[in-house]
Amino acid sequence: MKQAARFAAPALALLLTIAAMPARAQQDPGLERFRAIYKELVETNTTLSSGDCTLAARRMAAHLKDAGYPESDLRIFVPEGHPKEGGLLAELHGSDPQAKAILMLAHVDVVEAKREDWTRDPFTLIEEGGYFYGRGTADMKAQAAIWVDNLIRFREEGFHPKRTIKLALTCGEETNSALNGAGWLAKNERAAIDAAFAITEGVDGDLDDQGHKLDLQILAAEKTSQNYQLESTNRGGHSSRPVADNAIYHLVRAVDRISHYEFPVQLDDASRAYFAGMAKVLGGENGAAMLAVLKNPQDAAAVAILDKNVNWHAMLRTTCVATMLSAGHATNALPQRARANINCRIFPGDSLESVRATLLKLVDDPAVSVTVPEIRGPIATPAPLTPQVLKPVEQVAAQLWPGVPVIPTLEPGATDAQFLNPAGIPTYGVDGFFVDPDGGNIHGLNERIRVTSVYEGRTFLYRLIQIYANQ
Numbered sequence: 001m002k003q004a005a006r007f008a009a010p011a012l013a014l015l016l017t018i019a020a021m022p023a024r025a026q027q028d029p030g031l032e033r034f035r036a037i038y039k040e041l042v043e044t045n046t047t048l049s050s051g052d053c054t055l056a057a058r059r060m061a062a063h064l065k066d067a068g069y070p071e072s073d074l075r076i077f078v079p080e081g082h083p084k085e086g087g088l089l090a091e092l093h094g095s096d097p098q099a100k101a102i103l104m105l106a107h108v109d110v111v112e113a114k115r116e117d118w119t120r121d122p123f124t125l126i127e128e129g130g131y132f133y134g135r136g137t138a139d140m141k142a143q144a145a146i147w148v149d150n151l152i153r154f155r156e157e158g159f160h161p162k163r164t165i166k167l168a169l170t171c172g173e174e175t176n177s178a179l180n181g182a183g184w185l186a187k188n189e190r191a192a193i194d195a196a197f198a199i200t201e202g203v204d205g206d207l208d209d210q211g212h213k214l215d216l217q218i219l220a221a222e223k224t225s226q227n228y229q230l231e232s233t234n235r236g237g238h239s240s241r242p243v244a245d246n247a248i249y250h251l252v253r254a255v256d257r258i259s260h261y262e263f264p265v266q267l268d269d270a271s272r273a274y275f276a277g278m279a280k281v282l283g284g285e286n287g288a289a290m291l292a293v294l295k296n297p298q299d300a301a302a303v304a305i306l307d308k309n310v311n312w313h314a315m316l317r318t319t320c321v322a323t324m325l326s327a328g329h330a331t332n333a334l335p336q337r338a339r340a341n342i343n344c345r346i347f348p349g350d351s352l353e354s355v356r357a358t359l360l361k362l363v364d365d366p367a368v369s370v371t372v373p374e375i376r377g378p379i380a381t382p383a384p385l386t387p388q389v390l391k392p393v394e395q396v397a398a399q400l401w402p403g404v405p406v407i408p409t410l411e412p413g414a415t416d417a418q419f420l421n422p423a424g425i426p427t428y429g430v431d432g433f434f435v436d437p438d439g440g441n442i443h444g445l446n447e448r449i450r451v452t453s454v455y456e457g458r459t460f461l462y463r464l465i466q467i468y469a470n471q
């Protein structure tokens, strides 16, 4: 509406111009500009090994400056000792000083990608067969580019929101050992990102095999990733004279016992809402099992049906899995040391210590220690899914995709919400991108996202933020 009004005066000239434009640009003259920002962001390598988030942040800041944002509302932040892991803070001021801001949050770093493994160059945005290909096209440079595009459009259109709209582009979400930008901001720049709530990535809309839209998900809770180290040490000796007391044997028995264990089934508000919503979408045996588990989480038959799906299995409980092993020092020596990394995904409400206690009990061997090698962040706390947050998502989804249900969910993985929720900024994941059943192979080879998904998501997030900003 506002776009059309801007161009209303030279009506005839506009009509002639429109007739000559491609169909996509006709509907929205800002689309090509958005695509250029998205392309630039994808083509800025932001891997930890050879990329530069600070450069990506500077490039995005330049677009905002061009759009008229004063320097005082744009800030590049660079954590000390991490020159390439910086980010951007920007804001569009609200008219009501009493109204709390809302925060558009996105990480701009990406998972490593090796050119020789990929079919196409991972750091070139390639449009092919209805898809955008490239590292970060889905996770999460589309949403990051939309946040920048939103701020440009809002300013251009003279949008004066009630609340201040804040933008934070950060680095270090994808690599556990890296400095996490959102965590750094929560600790060092808490006031700068203060907001009633934040919107970021996490879950998408689902498409079926035929490309039909099934549901749009919104992330309202997530599990916490925590590593535990199992270690067995021994005096060792010559392998020609073996003894029963062997560090590797102690360790593998302990790992084996962990492999057979399932943590008890649990539900929280987000997973309850998810299973209730998905039961309606899916029906059949799975739908019936979801309803049965909602009624009785200890219904073993129903749990067994849901456990066949790796996502549902992970949503129902804390999980722990062996991810790395190292042991021994020579092929002809009895091992002096054997170690395993156990990666646990802790269900909201469980604690780091209670999971360690369970592992110790399973290990059941004084020759094997269970320690916590590092703590990345606080245990995730769920964000309450209030009508203030949920209703606008439902409203815009109903405009764009009538009949497609909005379904809250608990994410077995983790996002930057793990740093903002404990800092008192409830953080939700929603993007309006509908993705194929394989999720676009994010983090993997040939990452991709449907072109229409990105463009529809852009419209969705533009309208959503406008509604939030005027609440």
Ligand SMILES: [Zn+2]
Binding pocket: 107, 139, 140, 173, 201
């Ligand atoms: Zn991501």
